[in-house]
Structures are given as structure tokens and as C-alpha cells.
Amino acid sequence: MTHDDQRWWHDAVIYEVYVRSFADGDGDGIGDLAGIRSRLPYLVDLGVDALWITPCYPSPMADGGYDVADYRDVDPLFGTLDDARALLADARAAGLKVIVDIVPNHTSSAHAWFQAALAAEPGSPERARYVFRPGRGEDPPNDWESVFGGRAWTRLPDGDWYLHLFDTTQPDLDWSNHEVRAEFESVLRFWLDLGVDGFRVDVAHGMVKQDGLPDAGTAGQHGLLESRPLPYFDQDGVHEVYREWRKVLDTYQPPRIAVAEAWTAAPERTARYVRPDELHQAFNFHYLTAEWDAAALRRVITESLAAMAPVGAPATWVLSNHDVRRHVTRYGGGETGLRRARAAILLMLALPGSVYLYQGEELGLEEILDLPDELRQDPVWERSGHTDPGRDGCRVPLPWTTGGSALGFGPDGSTPWLPQPAHWAGLSAQAQAGDPASVLELYRSALRLRRTFSANDFDWADSGGEVITVRRGGFGCAVNLGKDTARVPAARVVLASGPYTVDGDELLLPTDTAVWWQD
Numbered sequence: 001m002t003h004d005d006q007r008w009w010h011d012a013v014i015y016e017v018y019v020r021s022f023a024d025g026d027g028d029g030i031g032d033l034a035g036i037r038s039r040l041p042y043l044v045d046l047g048v049d050a051l052w053i054t055p056c057y058p059s060p061m062a063d064g065g066y067d068v069a070d071y072r073d074v075d076p077l078f079g080t081l082d083d084a085r086a087l088l089a090d091a092r093a094a095g096l097k098v099i100v101d102i103v104p105n106h107t108s109s110a111h112a113w114f115q116a117a118l119a120a121e122p123g124s125p126e127r128a129r130y131v132f133r134p135g136r137g138e139d140p141p142n143d144w145e146s147v148f149g150g151r152a153w154t155r156l157p158d159g160d161w162y163l164h165l166f167d168t169t170q171p172d173l174d175w176s177n178h179e180v181r182a183e184f185e186s187v188l189r190f191w192l193d194l195g196v197d198g199f200r201v202d203v204a205h206g207m208v209k210q211d212g213l214p215d216a217g218t219a220g221q222h223g224l225l226e227s228r229p230l231p232y233f234d235q236d237g238v239h240e241v242y243r244e245w246r247k248v249l250d251t252y253q254p255p256r257i258a259v260a261e262a263w264t265a266a267p268e269r270t271a272r273y274v275r276p277d278e279l280h281q282a283f284n285f286h287y288l289t290a291e292w293d294a295a296a297l298r299r300v301i302t303e304s305l306a307a308m309a310p311v312g313a314p315a316t317w318v319l320s321n322h323d324v325r326r327h328v329t330r331y332g333g334g335e336t337g338l339r340r341a342r343a344a345i346l347l348m349l350a351l352p353g354s355v356y357l358y359q360g361e362e363l364g365l366e367e368i369l370d371l372p373d374e375l376r377q378d379p380v381w382e383r384s385g386h387t388d389p390g391r392d393g394c395r396v397p398l399p400w401t402t403g404g405s406a407l408g409f410g411p412d413g414s415t416p417w418l419p420q421p422a423h424w425a426g427l428s429a430q431a432q433a434g435d436p437a438s439v440l441e442l443y444r445s446a447l448r449l450r451r452t453f454s455a456n457d458f459d460w461a462d463s464g465g466e467v468i469t470v471r472r473g474g475f476g477c478a479v480n481l482g483k484d485t486a487r488v489p490a491a492r493v494v495l496a497s498g499p500y501t502v503d504g505d506e507l508l509l510p511t512d513t514a515v516w517w518q519d
């Protein structure tokens with residue numbers, strides 16, 4: 001594929017770095033910018049085009065940094081602004097683009113604006129930057145629930161309530177307030193001027209709330225996957241914000257991009273975020289949440305491509321991120337989960353558009369389900385009354401080496417912020433590098449080969465049933481999602497996710513196995 005500078009994002013493979021858990025440069029047990037810098041050569045060898053780095057801003061870390069206290073600095077836990085500049089320079093020299101997270105739906109309660117709002121009167125301009133309302137008698141202003149569990153409103157001693165779709169420490173901003181809009185445009189420019197290649201927009205579907213804040217009528221339900229229309233998600237007004245942001249982004253060359261974290265009811269709704277005058281990409285959560293099932297995957301691929309075509313945006317594909325169970329575990333765990341995950345990456349990388357990888361999936365890491373409760377840090381654990389373990393299990397620090405107290409995540413002697421299971425020594429990057437049977441080498445080979453696909457070629461070569469078959473010019477991918485071994489026409493196999501056999505002019509493709517071939 002061509003990666004010319006104007007269109008690099010159209011087919012880019014973008015690797016999510018969850019900063020706290022990627023690499024710890026200073027040995028305090030928490031990943032940081034120095035750690036990322038030290039591992040750039042690994043990412044180059046892996047073959048990705050860009051990094052998305054989760055929030056590094058000063059923060060009380062009530063939600064892993066998605067509670068931002070200052071949008072123009074770096075938290076000392078992660079480094080300094082100079083470290084950010086150095087990381088951008090190193091990445092550029094290594095040929096990697098860098099996208100940073102921007103969190104516009106809410107600030108931290110420690111942000112100067114919220115502190116000023118607390119000190120001010122109900123009805124004051126300071127409170128007008130957030131969503132403050134009087135209650136209904138003793139009750140909150142409406143029935144909205146926090147995505148993390150519990151109600152979405154907290155009452156102040158003076159009787160006013162404020163909205164927080166997430167944790168109580170994450171008050172929602174009011175995007176009908178002009179100061180809020182101006183501030184974020186200025187924040188975008190701050191990071192663009194520093195040299196970032198784009199933004200990942202947190203809760204991109206949440207910033208604008210329905211006028212009058214009507215009840216949602218979804219008591220007892222929360223979560224990002226709700227497919228019913230909700231008065232606080234996917235409101236038409238958000239698109240106006242992105243049209244303004246696009247104007248800002250378009251003043252930079254080469255083009256800077258933004259990707260929407262927008263959980264929507266259907267791909268057509270997602271496509272609205274990437275109309276030509278809005279954002280560039282949106283995560284494909286419909287793909288992420290599809291079952292390991294031929295009909296389900298075929299449907300979501302078809303619908304995603306069909307939804308993106310009229311707006312001219314590239315489709316995107318993703319299997320895991322820092323908010324969901326790792327897909328090895330979702331796909332059944334153990335050997336089954338791993339076999340499916342190996343097949344899944346070959347299918348995903350054969351699709352046209354851009355791909356998001358989540359750190360550690362290239363090592364075949366599974367969700368850690370048995371973390372000690374007292375170590376859990378995700379606010380979901382507390383807010384759900386200990387009924388939902390939360391997302392710490394996909395955030396366990398990466399294993400880089402076969403030895404050392406932190407398996408190379410940090411210097412020997414350091415203790416990672418969440419414990420790594422002992423068997424991850426065998427899954428470390430060091431253990432897998434050079435082993436042709438490893439997941440890491442499968443990813444490396446696939447990413448290398450993918451660069452030779454022609455960006456514009458894509459066809460189904462599929463006749464329904466349990467085998468999904470797609471074509472990219474002279475390349476093809478077949479994946480068997482059925483229970484039985486499938487017969488597919490023999491071809492020159494260039495990569496396989498697992499063993500297969502050749503029988504005359506056919507390939508015998510075992511269950512949960514994918515191959516790439518070349519004509």
C-alpha cells in the first residue's frame with residue numbers, strides 16, 4: 001500500500017499504547033513516556049504506522065487519566081512536556097505517526113474550572129461551563145445513569161446537582177457554552193503545534209445532550225453498548241462541534257486527523273462522524289462486538305463498508321482496546337481463543353481501510369480474570385457495587401522479557417501497578433521474537449505482507465457458509481469459522497494462522513484457521 005503523507009491514515013495500522021501499562025522507564029511501576037520512547041524500535045519492527053497514546057495529562061487518575069485536570073501539560077507520573085516533545089521527535093524519526101487522546105466530554109473534578117464552579121453560586125458563569133441543574137425535590141434532575149454504574153448526578157451541599165456520565169470525579173462539560181468550545185479549539189492547537197499527527201476523541205458521541213435533559217427511561221441499564229436512542233449519546237448537535245474542529249485540523253499540513261470514539265446503534269450512525277467536513281475515522285465497535293461467527297462477521301463487514309462508502313471515509317477495524325475484554329478471552333479463551341485470535345488478525349488485516357491494534361494482542365495476551373480485588377483500580381469496580389470487575393484485566397502491564405521482577409515492563413526490582421501472571425514470561429516479546437510459530441511473528445509477517453496489498457482492491461470471493469473469503473488484488477484470505485475442516489481451492493499460501501494440509505487441488509483448512517494466498 002502507498003503511505004504518502006497526505007493519505008497515510010486511509011490504510012494505516014494504528015497501535016494503541018495504554019500508557020500506564022506499556023513500558024515503565026523510571027521504575028515506579030507505572031508506564032510512562034520514557035518507556036514508550038525506549039520501545040519505539042519494537043513498534044517499527046512490528047510494522048505499525050502510528051501510535052495512539054492514551055491520556056498523559058495531569059490527573060488524579062480516578063479513571064486512568066480520562067479525568068483530566070490540565071489539558072496543556074503532562075502528569076509527572078508519565079514525564080514532562082519535554083518528554084512528549086522528545087517522543088514526538090523520536091517517533092517522527094522512526095517513521096511513526098502519533099495520535100493523542102483528547103477528552104472533551106468531561107474534565108476531572110480537580111480541573112481549575114470545576115474547582116471554580118464549586119466555589120461559585122448556582123446559576124453563575126463558572127457553573128455554566130458544566131451541566132448543573134436543580135433537582136426534582138430531593139431527587140436528581142432526571143433518571144440518567146452513569147456508564148460506570150449508579151446515578152449520573154451528584155448533589156452539592158448548596159442543593160445544585162451536576163452531571164457525570166462517568167465517575168463523580170468526571171463532571172460533564174456543557175458544550176452549548178461558547179467558552180468550552182473556544183477552550184477546546186485552543187487545546188487542539190496546543191497539541192497540533194507541539195507536533196501531534198492527530199487525536200482520538202474520547203466519548204465523541206456524548207458531548208451534546210438533548211435539550212431539556214429528558215428522562216432516558218433506561219433505569220437499571222447503563223453501558224456504552226446500549227442501542228436504544230439515548231438523550232445523552234449520539235445527538236445531532238455533536239456534529240456541529242466536529243465541523244468546527246475539522247476547520248482547525250485542516251489548517252495544518254500534512255493533514256492531521258481525528259478518530260471518534262463513538263458508540264452508536266448502527267454503522268450508518270457511525271458514518272455521520274466521518275462525513276467529509278467532520279472527523280476522519282471512527283472506531284468500528286460493531287466489528288469489535290461481533291461474535292466469532294461467519295454470518296455475523298460477514299454482515300458487519302458488509303454493513304461497515306456500505307456505511308462508509310457514501311461519506312468517502314475509510315472503514316476501520318478493531319478487536320480489542322483498554323475498555324473491553326481481550327479478544328483471546330472473548331473468543332473462548334485458552335487454545336480455542338488463541339487459535340481464533342490468530343485467525344481473526346489475518347481476516348482483519350485483509351480488510352480495506354485502517355486497523356487499530358491494542359498493545360499486547362500481538363503477544364496473544366488474554367484477559368486476566370483473577371486479579372486480587374484489593375488491587376483493582378477501575379472505578380467501575382466500586383461504582384458497580386463490586387458486581388462488575390471492570391477493565392483492569394485488559395490493562396495488566398506488558399511482558400517484554402522472560403526474566404526480571406517486572407518481565408521487562410520496568411527495571412528489575414520494580415513492581416508493576418498490576419501483577420503480571422508468571423506464565424506471561426513465556427508470552428513476552430523476548431520469548432516470542434524469532435519463533436516462527438509465535439503470535440508475535442504472525443503479526444510481524446502479516447503487517448509486512450499487508451503493505452504489499454493494493455489499497456483500492458477489495459472483493460468478496462465468498463459463497464456464504466462457514467468460510468469467509470476476501471480478495472485484495474492478487475492476494476486472498478480465507479478463514480474457516482465452521483466446526484469442521486473445510487475444503488478450499490488450493491493456492492500459493494503465503495501466511496497461515498495455523499496448520500493446514502494440501503489435498504490435490506484443495507486446501508484442507510481446519511476450524512478457526514485462516515490463510516492468505518497470493519495468485
Ligand code: NOJ
Nearest residue numbers: 063066166202203322323
Ligand atoms: C472512554 C475511554 O476509553 C474509557 O477508558 C474512559 O473510562 C471513558 N471514555 C471515560 O472517559
